[in-house]
Amino acid sequence: MASPGTGLMERPAAPGAVPTRPAPPERVPTTMLWALPPVAVLALVFLYPLALVVQESLAPGAYAEVFASASFREALVTTVWLAVAATVGCLALGFVLALVIAFVPFPGGKAVSKFIDVFLSFPSFLITLALLFLYGTVGMANGIWTDVTGDPAGPFRFLTTPWGVLLAEITYFTPFVMRPLLAAFSQMETAQLEAASSLGARPLRIVRQVILPEALPALAAGGSLVLVMCLNEFGIVLFTGAKGVTTLPMLVYSKAILESDYASACVVAVVNVALSVGLYVLYRGVSRRAGA
DSSP states (O other): OOOTTSOSOOOOOOTTOOOOOOOOOOOHHHHHHHHHHHHHHHIIIIIHHHHHHHHHHTSTTHHHHHHHOHHHHHHHHHHHHHHHHHHHHHHHHHHHHHHHHHHSOOTTHHHHHHHHHHHTTSOHHHHHHHHHHHHSTTSHHHHHHHHHHOOSSOSOOGGGSHHHHHHHHHHHHHHHHHHHHHHHHHTSOHHHHHHHHHTTOOHHHHIIIIIHHHHHHHHHHHHHHHHHHHHTOOHHHHHHTOTTOOOHHHHHHIIIIISOOHHHHHHHHHHHHHHHHHHHHHHHHHHHHHTO
8 A cells, every 4th residue: 555645656557568658739830830921922913913803893883784795795605615616626636646646656756746845835926926927818828829820819818717716726725635645645555555456456446445535534634724725815816816706805905905994804804714713613523523
């Protein structure tokens, strides 16, 4: 028994038992301090200007006036159908070109693959200017037509139409689909293709049943990127000179710069941002279900 005044005797530790140590204090304040600089920069550079745009769009009657205008509805329809059509065209053309570069050996294939990486750094207006030099009103194609036929006006005038904008967007954005596809094709095992070929499968069947399933995540990633970029494209529409083609970014420019109607311009900008974010969230949900 314990002697009086000494209290209860401590039970001896079991042999081999590791003494427990008190848990270290949480470092929440330190973590918050590390997070403050990037959050502050993000708030200053992005969130604050966005909040100003949203605040300006909340002017009395601004949304009702913009939604009731025929120019806004026309710009919305034009923006969506151009973006969807350009995305479909980029997916089809990019898939075919990536197949050729990845699986069809030809001289200069590696150089073409590297050029795609360089092409991604080109500004969109540069590609548009190149198309203008080729197919513009005074471009090379019309010049050759004039020299051959003597007709002062050449037949190539489609660049100032929606089809010219669509051609320019497909030309510029196709490499954004090819890049993830080429990365996906480089990781494919050639044994699968050789086994399918040895079993008598034709090239189209191999593409449909072997290559295409492996390329679906890359197609989804590249297609979603192209869709969002086409929804917000401004330089291509401006440099083609397509006066009859008004997209949402062009409408923002027209309202803000030409008409000085900042409230309406902010309303159109908010709608454009909401449309882009909504499509991105939809893509993320679909890709998460598909396991991409």
